[in-house]
Amino acid sequence: MRLTNDEHARISDAITSAEQTTSGEIFCVVTQRTDDYRAVPFAWAALAAIVLPPLLLWIGIPDPLWFTSGGWSDGGHPAPRLIIALYASLSALLFVAAFLVVRIPPVLHLLTPRSLQRSAVHRAAVESFLSHGIHVTEDRTGVLIFLSLEDHAAEIVADEGIYAKVAHDVWGDALDALLAEVRDGRIAEGFIKAIGLCGGVLSAHFPPCERNPNELPDKLIEI
Numbered sequence: 001m002r003l004t005n006d007e008h009a010r011i012s013d014a015i016t017s018a019e020q021t022t023s024g025e026i027f028c029v030v031t032q033r034t035d036d037y038r039a040v041p042f043a044w045a046a047l048a049a050i051v052l053p054p055l056l057l058w059i060g061i062p063d064p065l066w067f068t069s070g071g072w073s074d075g076g077h078p079a080p081r082l083i084i085a086l087y088a089s090l091s092a093l094l095f096v097a098a099f100l101v102v103r104i105p106p107v108l109h110l111l112t113p114r115s116l117q118r119s120a121v122h123r124a125a126v127e128s129f130l131s132h133g134i135h136v137t138e139d140r141t142g143v144l145i146f147l148s149l150e151d152h153a154a155e156i157v158a159d160e161g162i163y164a165k166v167a168h169d170v171w172g173d174a175l176d177a178l179l180a181e182v183r184d185g186r187i188a189e190g191f192i193k194a195i196g197l198c199g200g201v202l203s204a205h206f207p208p209c210e211r212n213p214n215e216l217p218d219k220l221i222e223i
Contacts, residue, residue, distance in 0.1 A: 002222065003030075003187060003188060003222065007187070008188075008219065008220055010192060011028060011188055011191050011192060011220045012218045012220070014191070014195040014196065015028065015218040016218045017199075018195050018198065018199025018202070020208070021199060021202075021203040021207070021208065022141075022199060022202035022203040022206050022207060022208060023202075023207065023208050023209045024141040024142070024162065024199075024203075024206045025134070025137050025142040025214075025215055025216045026142075026145065026195055026198055026199065027134050027142060027143070027216050027217070027221075028144075028145045028146075028147075028195070028219070029125075029128050029132070029144065029145070029146050029220070029221045029222075030147045030148075030149065030187065030220060030221070030222050031147070031148050031222070032150055033148055033149065033150035034120045034124035034148045034151055035117075035120040035124075037108060037112050037116070037120075040102060040111060041098075041102040041108065044099075044111055045098040045099035045102065046095065047098075048094045048097070048098035049091040049095035049098070052090070053090040053091050053094065054087075056090060109150065117151045117152075118153060120148075120151065121146070121148045121151050121153040122155055125144060125146035125155035125157050126157060128146055128223075129142075129144045129146075129157045132144075132216075132221070133216075134159065134216060135159055137159065137161075137215045138213070139161050139206075140160050140162070141159060141161045141162055141202070142158070142159045142162075142215075143156060143157070143158045143162065143202065144156065144158075145178065145191065145194050145198065147182065147187070147190075152179070152182075152183075153179075154179055154182075154194075155175075156175060156194075158171070162202070165205045166201060170201055171198065173197050174193075174194040174198050174201075175194070177190065177193040177194055178190040178191060
């Protein structure tokens with residue numbers, strides 16, 4: 001989802017307005033997703049291939065007695081090689097089926113552990129914080145508001161100058177406001193609300209000083 005020029009302009013105006021009340025810097029980034037979670041379909045496919053075949057054979061699906069011809073039976077009972085063949089075939093089929101199903105984006109999102117998604121979003125937010133130079137502001141008072149749309153998650157990363165005075169959980173209201181708007185499809189409104197709340201936190205602890213340079217671009221970056 002790409003934001004319009006008007007939405008970008010409104011977010012830029014919100015950042016500029018918030019920074020007029022503080023010596024801190026606010027930077028915003030939105031990405032479609034932080035990870036493709038390639039390992040997740042393999043993990044679920046392997047689990048299906050290991051767990052389901054013995055369960056299905058135990059309840060008689062498929063029934064080995066259907067194949068008691070051509071040397072596949074021994075005295076009216078399925079031969080061991082039949083059981084082995086069925087087990088191997090079921091494992092392979094279930095692996096492929098589970099892999100293809102879990103790769104479907106809504107299914108992948110549903111079956112990806114939230115802890116893994118949160119870890120991926122946090123890692124991407126920190127990488128973005130560093131790559132955009134937010135950590136090199138003069139007083140180390142930069143704040144990143146980071147949103148991952150497909151992960152349905154957001155992070156606020158603050159520099160060490162802020163953490164020295166502000167507890168990490170103080171950003172909870174800003175994150176809640178951002179995600180509440182995003183859930184309704186209002187990404188720009190979510191950022192504007194989060195920027196305002198972050199600006200309020202910054203202004204309370206880092207009021208504007210006589211020399212108050214604008215060290216970071218007042219805009220939202222889409223990656």
